[in-house]
Amino acid sequence: ITLMKKLYPLVVLIVLFLQSYSQYTTVYENSFRNFGPGQGWVMIDNDTISRKVGFAGKGVTLGIPTPRYEMIDNMIGLHNSTNWVREPYSVSGKCDKIMISPPLALGSDPYTYFYSRVRTAGMEAWVIANPNDTTLNGFTTKLLNCNMEGYNVTSLSNWANKTIRLALRLRGYDMYGLIDNFTVVNKTTGLVTIHDSCLRAYLR
Numbered sequence: 001i002t003l004m005k006k007l008y009p010l011v012v013l014i015v016l017f018l019q020s021y022s023q024y025t026t027v028y029e030n031s032f033r034n035f036g037p038g039q040g041w042v043m044i045d046n047d048t049i050s051r052k053v054g055f056a057g058k059g060v061t062l063g064i065p066t067p068r069y070e071m072i073d074n075m076i077g078l079h080n081s082t083n084w085v086r087e088p089y090s091v092s093g094k095c096d097k098i099m100i101s102p103p104l105a106l107g108s109d110p111y112t113y114f115y116s117r118v119r120t121a122g123m124e125a126w127v128i129a130n131p132n133d134t135t136l137n138g139f140t141t142k143l144l145n146c147n148m149e150g151y152n153v154t155s156l157s158n159w160a161n162k163t164i165r166l167a168l169r170l171r172g173y174d175m176y177g178l179i180d181n182f183t184v185v186n187k188t189t190g191l192v193t194i195h196d197s198c199l200r201a202y203l204r
Contacts, residue, residue: 040102077178107186
């Protein structure tokens with residue numbers, strides 16, 4: 001799964017290059033391999049849970065009563081390293097973790113794609129129309145409910161030629177939600193047929 005996740009963006013870019021000859025520009029891309037403070041991400045722990053949202057770049061042991069080892073390969077989010085099913089939530093409360101991207105200066109035909117992995121909790125993608133407002137009041141439009149395991153692709157054309165932020169919000173009773181390969185691009189000319197079914201609707 002990790003290898004597929006890492007190779008997918010490369011395959012997408014190769015297909016785009018071969019079939020469209022660089023008919024797009026990259027607005028922003030982060031695979032979080034060297035993630036750290038100063039990259040413009042805003043992390044919000046809107047709950048009473050002690051574990052903080054942030055970088056997850058190592059293997060962890062998951063599962064009770066039978067532990068299993070899982071590679072968390074340079075993502076950001078939250079992972080419960082002891083039991084991904086449940087913890088004593090009467091003590092810790094409901095999870096509400098938020099990851100806000102840096103400002104994104106969009107072109108005339110923008111879209112975003114990113115990988116997500118969640119368990120029973122829900123993760124949502126939101127638009128923050130005012131890049132200077134990183135509070136919960138700045139969440140203006142819900143884009144989508146993130147996939148539990150896989151890539152999310154969506155157009156940002158409603159905010160073309162504007163500067164926005166995107167926010168990923170993990171809410172629920174399961175402290176497990178991660179994202180990776182967060183990318184925003186701008187289509188510059190019409191593309192020919194793309195064989196990948198996940199991207200075809202946004203690249204034609």
